[in-house]
Amino acid sequence: GLPDGHQQGPTLELLSKAGIAVREQPGSPRRPTTNMDGVSIKMVRPQDMPVQVANGNFDLAITGEDWLYDHLYRFPGSPVKEILKLGVGKVRIVAVVSNKLPVDSPQGLRELLRKNGLSALRIASEYTSIADRYARDNHLSPYRLIPTWGASEAFLPEDADLLIENVQTGRTLAQHDLKIIDIMFESSACLVGSTNSVGGGSKLKRMKRIIQALRRTINESGKE
Incomplete structure (x- = not known):
């Protein structure tokens, strides 16, 4: 899941630097395509991301730490967790x-x-x-x-x-x-996932590839 609103621009720029291309699909602006095989994307409001992940609708999502905290304060037992701080959209x-x-x-x-x-x-x-x-x-x-x-x-x-x-x-x-x-x-953007995430080996490999690409890009940006 990718956020719309003020976080969309910085998020797409970060993904591009990580080698993850996101292209708008004519007629479906909230369902862009990507160059990563087997990965589907949907754009929703950042405040909706934690619930989408908690319900198992998204495997990974980018939201703001503000919305993650608001969700966890309301649902302390939620399976949603922060995987990676992205440092954009502050x-x-x-x-x-x-x-x-x-x-x-x-x-x-x-x-x-x-x-x-x-x-x-x-x-x-x-x-x-x-x-x-x-x-x-x-x-x-x-x-x-x-x-x-x-x-x-x-x-x-x-x-x-x-x-x-x-x-x-x-x-x-x-x-x-x-x-x-x-x-x-x-608060800045962060990548979130679920402790209840399920799926086969190929799905986990795709998730790890996304996480590693983002982590590498963030680490390289910190050295500049």
Whole structure:
């Protein structure tokens, strides 16, 4: 499985360097072809990759570490595992509030929550499991999660108090008069697979060939 969206360009470039050609198929943009015999590809959203791998629909997939963590926080017993860090498509996962809010840290937000006696802190995010864990780890109770599906910055400040979001440059946040109060972690693309993966010898050989080609390319890039 290959990701669409902002990770698609860096992913295809990395695959090309690894000698894995991916070509768009006329009439089937989500099912490109490749020069690797016996390998089929499907392009889906990176947030859907972990579930596809867990369900056995994909043997290997490229997604973001952010979406992998969100999946594993929600399903701790999932068979999905990270095989290889790819180092492309880097973003930061951050906690964001309106510039109008007089806080600059999760501690300040917790204190404001306590003083103002809010019925619940409204937390908007596409990463509902990461957001839930962040709220619990930082004792931001009581809180209410608001799932979003893109353009999450529009929720602040009228419809949410806190946003858990990914950023590359931060320009979009600045345009919406928002500020980062905490950097949670840095995420980049990664190759994932399943501990429950089954198949014959030829299938395993193809999977190993893909993994080795990507690992070799990443190692060579690190030496440049």
